[in-house]
Amino acid sequence: MKIIVCVKQVPDTTEVRIDPVKGTLIREGVPSIMNPDDKAGLEAALRLKDEQGAHVSVICMGPRQADTVLREALAMGADAAYLISDSAFSGADTWATSCTLAAAITKLNYDLIITGRQAIDGDTAQVGPEIAEHLGIPHISYCEDLNVEGSEVVVKRQFEDRYQILRAKMPALITALGEMNVPRYMTPGGIFEAYREKQIILWTRLDIPVADGDIGLKGSPTRVTKTFPKQMKQPGIKIETGVEESVQFAMDKLKEKYLL
Amino acid sequence: MTIKEKAVFVFAEQVDGQITPVSFELIGKARELAEKLDSQVVALLPGFKVTNLTQELIVHGAQAVVIADHLDLEHYRTEPFTQVISQIIEQYQPEIVLFGATSIGRDLAPRVAARIHTGLTADCTALEIEEETDRLLMTRPAFGGNLLATIVCPEHRPAMATVRPGVMIKRTPEEKATAEVIPFEGSITENQMYTTIQDVLKKGSSKHDIQDARIIVAGGRGMRSREGFALLQDLADVLGGEVGGSRAAVEAGLQDKSKQVGQTGKTVRPVLYIACGISGAIQHLAGMEESDFIIAINSDTTAPIFNVADVGIVGDAFKIVPKLTEAIRSERENR
Numbered sequence: 001m002k003i004i005v006c007v008k009q010v011p012d013t014t015e016v017r018i019d020p021v022k023g024t025l026i027r028e029g030v031p032s033i034m035n036p037d038d039k040a041g042l043e044a045a046l047r048l049k050d051e052q053g054a055h056v057s058v059i060c061m062g063p064r065q066a067d068t069v070l071r072e073a074l075a076m077g078a079d080a081a082y083l084i085s086d087s088a089f090s091g092a093d094t095w096a097t098s099c100t101l102a103a104a105i106t107k108l109n110y111d112l113i114i115t116g117r118q119a120i121d122g123d124t125a126q127v128g129p130e131i132a133e134h135l136g137i138p139h140i141s142y143c144e145d146l147n148v149e150g151s152e153v154v155v156k157r158q159f160e161d162r163y164q165i166l167r168a169k170m171p172a173l174i175t176a177l178g179e180m181n182v183p184r185y186m187t188p189g190g191i192f193e194a195y196r197e198k199q200i201i202l203w204t205r206l207d208i209p210v211a212d213g214d215i216g217l218k219g220s221p222t223r224v225t226k227t228f229p230k231q232m233k234q235p236g237i238k239i240e241t242g243v244e245e246s247v248q249f250a251m252d253k254l255k256e257k258y259l260l
Numbered sequence: 261m262t263i264k265e266k267a268v269f270v271f272a273e274q275v276d277g278q279i280t281p282v283s284f285e286l287i288g289k290a291r292e293l294a295e296k297l298d299s300q301v302v303a304l305l306p307g308f309k310v311t312n313l314t315q316e317l318i319v320h321g322a323q324a325v326v327i328a329d330h331l332d333l334e335h336y337r338t339e340p341f342t343q344v345i346s347q348i349i350e351q352y353q354p355e356i357v358l359f360g361a362t363s364i365g366r367d368l369a370p371r372v373a374a375r376i377h378t379g380l381t382a383d384c385t386a387l388e389i390e391e392e393t394d395r396l397l398m399t400r401p402a403f404g405g406n407l408l409a410t411i412v413c414p415e416h417r418p419a420m421a422t423v424r425p426g427v428m429i430k431r432t433p434e435e436k437a438t439a440e441v442i443p444f445e446g447s448i449t450e451n452q453m454y455t456t457i458q459d460v461l462k463k464g465s466s467k468h469d470i471q472d473a474r475i476i477v478a479g480g481r482g483m484r485s486r487e488g489f490a491l492l493q494d495l496a497d498v499l500g501g502e503v504g505g506s507r508a509a510v511e512a513g514l515q516d517k518s519k520q521v522g523q524t525g526k527t528v529r530p531v532l533y534i535a536c537g538i539s540g541a542i543q544h545l546a547g548m549e550e551s552d553f554i555i556a557i558n559s560d561t562t563a564p565i566f567n568v569a570d571v572g573i574v575g576d577a578f579k580i581v582p583k584l585t586e587a588i589r590s591e592r593e594n595r
Contacts, residue, residue, distance in 0.1 A: 012405030014543075094370065095379060106436075121403055123523075124382035128264065129338070133374035138453040140368045154458070159363045160518065161275075164335075165459040169452060204516035221379030221416040227402065227409045236554075238572035240561060246573045247583045250555060253571050253592065257553055259475075259532050260591055 001054040001148065003045045004105055006115040006131070007038040007073060009066040013120045034069040037116025041176035043183040044146055045114050046077045052148060055079050057108060061089060065199050074194035075186035081200045082108075088205040089219030094122075098130030099219065104203060105135065105211035112153060113173040117142055128175035138168040141175040232253060261546075263324060263442075266299040266355040269418070271345065271368070272317055272325075273360055274338070276305050280359030281472065282425035284320040284326050286308035287460070289387055289428040290358060291321045293396070296389040297355060302326060306344045308334035314541075319429045327354075328444035335460075339453040340464045342371045347446035354418045356396055358387075361422035364409050369422050379413035380420040385527075398422070405523045405546035426471045426527040427550075462563055463518065470519050473500030475532045478521055480546070482537020482558060482577060489514050491578065492536055495585045504528070506538045522547035536577040542564025557581065 006189050011030045034042075045056045053139065058073040070081040084104050092100065113135075115128035123235075123259040125141065132139035144163065153172050157164045186194075202236035213219050239249055254260050267292040273280040285302070290301040303322035307312060307329065307390055316324045326348050332340040345368065349357060359365035361383045373380035385408075386399035395412050396419045402409045413419035470476055477496040489503065496503045498540075505515030508521055521528055523543035533551035538544060540563055541558070548554070548566045556569035557577045566572040573580060 011403075013406065016403050018405050028487055041519050050274050066281050072518070079465075093376070094380065095377070098374065122382075123401075124380075125366045126380060126382060129367060129370040130374040132535075133342075133371050136453070138455055139371070140455060141338075142363050155374060156461075159275075163461040163463070165461070166337075167456045167458055177354050208566075221377075222381060222411050222413050224408050225397070227407050230401075230405070230408055234574065235567045236570035238561075238566050238569070238574065240574040243579045246575050246580055247559075248384060250573060250584055253555075254532075255590075255591075256374055259553060260588060 001052065001111045002046070002109050003048065003054050003056045003114065004108060004110045005038070005042045005056060005058050005073070005078070006101060006113070007042060007058055007060050007069055008035045008068045008116070008119045009033070009060065009062050010035045010119050014241065026150065027041070031066070032065075034204050035116050035119045036070055036178040037118060037176055039116075039176070039183045040180050041114040041146075042073055042076060044176055045112075046184065047181070048148060049077065054163045055175045057082065059084065059104060061085070061097060068155065070200050071194045072186060075190035076184055076196045077190060078168045081198070082203055082252075083200050085205045086205040088216050091220065093222045094124055094130055094213065095221050096215050096219040098127050098134060098227035099210055099214035100208060101127065102131045102134035103208050106209065111170045112148070113171070114173050115173065115178050118216075128173060132173035135171075135173070137171050137173055139173040139175065139196050140166050140168055140253040141173045143176050144180050145216065146174055227251035240245040249259075263302055264299045264562065265542060266297045267302050268294045268297070268299065269302050269304055269350065269352075269354040269357040269361045271339065271357070271365065272303040272305040272322075273362060273364055274305070274310060274313060275364075277307075277310065277313070279313055279316055279327050280360060280362060281425070282362060283317070284430040285425065285428040286358045286360060286423055288430040289423070291431065293356060293387060293389055295322075297394060300324065302352070302354070304328075304348055306330075306333045306341055314441045316420070316509060318421065318437050319433045319435055321434075321437075323439050325439065325441045327441055328448075330448050332448050332450070335353045335520065337455055337456055337457065338371055338388055339451065339455070341368050341449050341461045342375060343448050344446065345372050346375045348444065349418060351446070357418045357420045359420070359422045359577070361424045365422050370418060372508070373420050378416040378418060378420055380422070381411045381413070382422050384421045386422045387421065387423065393580075395419075401546055405542050408576075410536055424527050426529060454559075461494070470502045470504045470521065471526055471528055473502035473528070474523070475499045476504045476528055476530045477501055477534045478504035478506065478538060478552075479536050480506035480508050480538030480544075481512060482511065482539070483514065484537070486514065488537070488578065490564070491581045491585070495581055498588050499532070500573065501532070506541070506544050533570070535565050536581055537565045538565050540568065541543065547582060
């Protein structure tokens with residue numbers, strides 16, 4: 001079985017701070033990490049490899065320094081790694097990103113493609129389903145558990161109030177939820193191999209069979225027109241008194257607002 | 261029947277024959293957008309034996325309904341729903357198509373956008389029509405809620421967006437409203453992209469959706485234990501509200517994921533929100549700061565939750581919450 005896992009390098013958004021004076025993002029010192037949902041997807045692929053035998057390839061689109069997440073994936077146990085990196089691809093929205101990744105994937109053999117449900121810097125959850133559409137294969141998103149039975153993939157798919165157990169014929173694409181597993185750590189031997197033995201294959205513009213009109217900023221149907229920090233509402237009254245006084249104050253306010 | 265040019269389409273999501281509340285919120289917003297465009301709001305209703313739901317959509321403001329009633333649409337599956345929505349869009353060429361940012365909407369919308377080749381903006385919290393250009397301005401949180409970004413779709417039509425539940429306001433129902441119901445004229449074809457539903461497992465958690473609650477008492481890491489959350493439940497009970505939790509509380513196993521408030525949980529705007537032992541990470545504030553009245557109880561005087569609270573109480577929630585519950589109970593009994 002051949003599995004392709006798509007991973008993204010993202011800033012750890014829990015570490016992002018806003019400059020209180022300028023109202024802009026402070027990016028310095030924010031660590032770059034493998035997107036958590038993608039990492040869970042990689043772990044799911046590696047478990048299938050452990051249980052049933054599989055060849056796991058990892059693909060990442062991003063700047064050259066995104067190779068660190070591919071090294072991490074190799075050190076966790078992935079067999080091959082591809083970095084799609086070219087200034088022609090920059091500024092891509094989800095349409096252009098999915099066109100680029102889908103075109104890259106057509107160069108490889110695959111039975112199963114796994115992406116994260118969404119990336120923590122964009123939260124769109126669009127790229128996985130869009131890749132599947134470009135490739136003409138089924139997708140199942142919000143995967144909490146997954147198994148391969150013969151030529152079918154069986155997925156526990158999360159909804160707000162229920163799960164569906166869904167079957168799809170392979171080749172198929174799955175989008176993984178971060179909560180589906182706890183990813184393994186890199187092993188010292190794995191790290192050694194990832195840096196000394198294994199190669200990351202670099203693909204630039206000419207390596208990807210995709211139309212110019214479908215890549216980068218120019219190939220993106222959407223445009224960001226502005227970004228701005230969130231307007232926080234004005235704080236109200238803060239009190240620091242004893243328990244009795246605090247409760248009385250809260251009661252007065254609740255009555256004043258007719259909330260009781 | 262002709263549908264006006266520049267129409268605003270809304271995907272009417274239904275599960276087990278119940279329309280998901282966000283669909284009504286979308287219709288409410290779509291009416292505002294359609295008025296600016298001199299056009300109309302059309303609800304798209306795929307399902308099986310759902311004819312009885314059309315009037316509910318009309319009562320909430322839909323000015324036409326396109327209904328696709330087919331056995332393949334009985335339960336949500338990506339491919340047959342994508343076929344229906346894509347064909348309706350191609351036939352009527354709307355200006356805008358809106359979906360709820362639910363686990364169905366966020367699955368369906370990207371598949372449709374890729375099939376018809378247009379742009380899609382995820383999880384919008386504000387939508388407006390730009391004066392002069394008539395473009396749809398779609399605003400959404402980025403970087404985990406640290407920033408807001410406004411996005412446009414300049415050349416491709418329709419502009420598509422998923423919209424966070426709980427953010428837009430539904431219209432006052434007009435019981436006597438009437439509108440045309442148009443049957444879907446396209447075809448639904450089983451292909452290799454079909455999936456099979458083998459089983460459905462309902463989650464055990466309570467049916468009460470915190471997005472429908474008028475009053476929410478929410479707890480964070482500071483409530484420490486199940487005993488701490490039991491105090492919140494007592495307060496919620498006496499107020500007739502629901503108990504919610506921050507991401508930290510959910511990750512600590514103190515509250516169910518379905519009750520999580522915030523960027524990765526639910527957006528709520530209750531009449532009263534009482535935050536107990538919640539420090540107020542920006543991801544949490546993103547989900548609750550639109551509440552009408554916010555009371556925060558936290559022992560840390562520097563907690564960011566106080567920046568959005570109408571009433572901030574610096575103190576021990578374990579002591580204050582039971583006293584507050586008691587005070588409200590006796591107030592009610594004395595009436």
